[in-house]
Amino acid sequence: MLWGGNEGCSASEDGGEDGVDSDVDMDVTEEAQGAIDETQGLVEGVASDLVEVDDIDPPLMLMDDYGDEDLLLLCFLLVTVVVVLSQLDGRSVRRPPGEVVVVRSDFFPRLKANRSLKAYRRTYTFDYGLAVLLTYYGNGCGQDGDGIGGAANQLGMSRTAALRYIQKLEELLYGMMDDVVYFPAPTADEEWDDLVEGFSARGGDFPDVACIFDGTIVRTRRPNEHLGFYDKSGKPSYNCLAAIDYRNKFRYIGVFSGSNSDQSMWNQSEVLGARARHICPPGINWLGDSGFKIWPFLMVPYDERRGKRLTRKQRCYNYHLSSTRILVECVFGKLKARFKVTHGVTDRRSHQTNARMICVTVVLHNLLVDIGDKEEFDIARNDEERKQARGVMNAYNQYWDRTKSEVQLAESKRDSYANYFYQNDNE
Numbered sequence: 001m002l003w004g005g006n007e008g009c010s011a012s013e014d015g016g017e018d019g020v021d022s023d024v025d026m027d028v029t030e031e032a033q034g035a036i037d038e039t040q041g042l043v044e045g046v047a048s049d050l051v052e053v054d055d056i057d058p059p060l061m062l063m064d065d066y067g068d069e070d071l072l073l074l075c076f077l078l079v080t081v082v083v084v085l086s087q088l089d090g091r092s093v094r095r096p097p098g099e100v101v102v103v104r105s106d107f108f109p110r111l112k113a114n115r116s117l118k119a120y121r122r123t124y125t126f127d128y129g130l131a132v133l134l135t136y137y138g139n140g141c142g143q144d145g146d147g148i149g150g151a152a153n154q155l156g157m158s159r160t161a162a163l164r165y166i167q168k169l170e171e172l173l174y175g176m177m178d179d180v181v182y183f184p185a186p187t188a189d190e191e192w193d194d195l196v197e198g199f200s201a202r203g204g205d206f207p208d209v210a211c212i213f214d215g216t217i218v219r220t221r222r223p224n225e226h227l228g229f230y231d232k233s234g235k236p237s238y239n240c241l242a243a244i245d246y247r248n249k250f251r252y253i254g255v256f257s258g259s260n261s262d263q264s265m266w267n268q269s270e271v272l273g274a275r276a277r278h279i280c281p282p283g284i285n286w287l288g289d290s291g292f293k294i295w296p297f298l299m300v301p302y303d304e305r306r307g308k309r310l311t312r313k314q315r316c317y318n319y320h321l322s323s324t325r326i327l328v329e330c331v332f333g334k335l336k337a338r339f340k341v342t343h344g345v346t347d348r349r350s351h352q353t354n355a356r357m358i359c360v361t362v363v364l365h366n367l368l369v370d371i372g373d374k375e376e377f378d379i380a381r382n383d384e385e386r387k388q389a390r391g392v393m394n395a396y397n398q399y400w401d402r403t404k405s406e407v408q409l410a411e412s413k414r415d416s417y418a419n420y421f422y423q424n425d426n427e
C-alpha cells in the first residue's frame with residue numbers, strides 16, 4: 001500500500017512538474033490499488049492450498065510426473081558422466097606451455113652425413129669373436145630360445161655379426177682337427193707306450209689299454225634331410241663314435257645319423273673298420289662295449305643277451321673291462337658339461353653345420369685339456385709284460401681280415417684275460 005502510494009505521489013509530483021492534470025493521476029492510482037488487492041487475494045488462495053497439501057512429499061509428486069523410461073535415461077546419463085570423469089586425465093586440461101624450448105644441435109645432420117651403407121658390418125677384434133663362440137657353446141642352444149641371439153646380446157653385438165664370427169671360427173677350428181684329434185702312428189711305439197702306461201697309472205685293471213671306444217647321442221632338430229636321423233627313442237639326433245685316452249682327450253670322433261648303431265658307425269668310418277688293423281700296433285688293446293664285434297685288438301665284454309648265462313670267469317672279465325671302460329662315459333659327461341650346446345643342437349638344420357659344430361667342441365675340449373687340465377699320475381711300467389705281449393702279437397700277421405680264424409684268435413685272447421682276472425681275484 002505504501003509502495004503504491006509513494007509511486008502515485010512521485011508520479012503526481014512528476015506530473016505537476018510536467019504540467020499533467022491531477023485528475024488523471026488519481027485514476028491511475030485507483031487502478032493500481034485495485035491490482036494490488038487482486039494480487040493479495042491470489043496469494044492468500046495459494047497459501048490455503050499449500051496448507052491443505054502439506055502432508056504430501058514434494059519429491060514424490062515430481063517423480064510421478066516422469067515415466068520409467070525417463071528415469072532410466074537419467075540414470076544412464078549419470079553413470080556415463082561418472083565414467084567419463086573418472087577416466088579424464090588432469091594433464092589434458094592444462095593450458096599449453098607458454099615457453100617453447102628449442103634444443104639446437106648438429107648431431108643428426110652429422111650422423112646422416114657420416115653414415116655408411118655398410119655400417120651394419122661392424123668389425124670386432126678376435127677376442128670378441130672367440131668370446132661369442134665360447135658363450136654360445138657354453139650357454140647352449142636351449143629348447144625354446146635362440147642360443148646365438150642370446151650370446152650376441154650378452155656381448156652387445158647383432159645376431160648377424162655373431163653368427164658370422166661363429167662360422168669363421170668353426171671353419172678355423174675344424175681345419176685344426178687333424179692336428180688335435182688323431183691316433184699315433186703305428187710305428188710310434190713310445191706314444192703308444194705312454195698311452196698304455198697312462199691307463200695303468202690311473203688304476204686300470206685291463207692290461208695294455210691305449211684307447212676306449214663308445215658312442216653318445218646328441219639331440220637336434222629335424223634336419224632338412226631327415227631320413228635316418230631318428231634314434232631308437234624316435235627323436236631326431238646324432239650318434240657320435242669317439243675314442244679317448246687316459247688324459248680324457250679324444251683320439252677319434254665321428255658324427256653319424258641317430259639311427260646308426262655302434263657297429264654300423266665302426267663299419268662306416270673312414271679310419272676304423274677293416275682299416276683299423278693298420279693303426280693299432282700288435283700288443284695294444286682297444287676296449288669297447290657289447291655293441292662292437294670282437295677283434296684281436298678290440299676287446300669287448302661277453303654278451304649276456306639271447307638268454308646266455310655267463311660263468312663266474314666271464315662275469316669277472318666283464319667287471320674288470322667295465323671298470324676300465326667307464327672312463328669314456330666320464331669324458332662324455334665332461335664334454336657336455338663344458339659345452340652345453342651338445343645337449344641339443346637346435347639352432348640349425350643343416351647336417352654339415354651341426355656335424356662341424358660337434359667336431360669343433362671336441363677340438364676345443366682337447367685344447368683346453370692341453371692348456372689347463374693338468375693331470376699327472378704315478379706310472380708303474382712293466383717292461384717285461386709289455387715285451388711278452390708284443391712278442392705274442394708279432395707271431396701273427398697284422399694285415400688280417402676278420403675271418404673265422406681271427407675271431408677265434410680274439411675269443412681265445414679274451415678267454416685268457418678272463419682266466420687271468422679270475423685267478424688274481426681268487427688268490
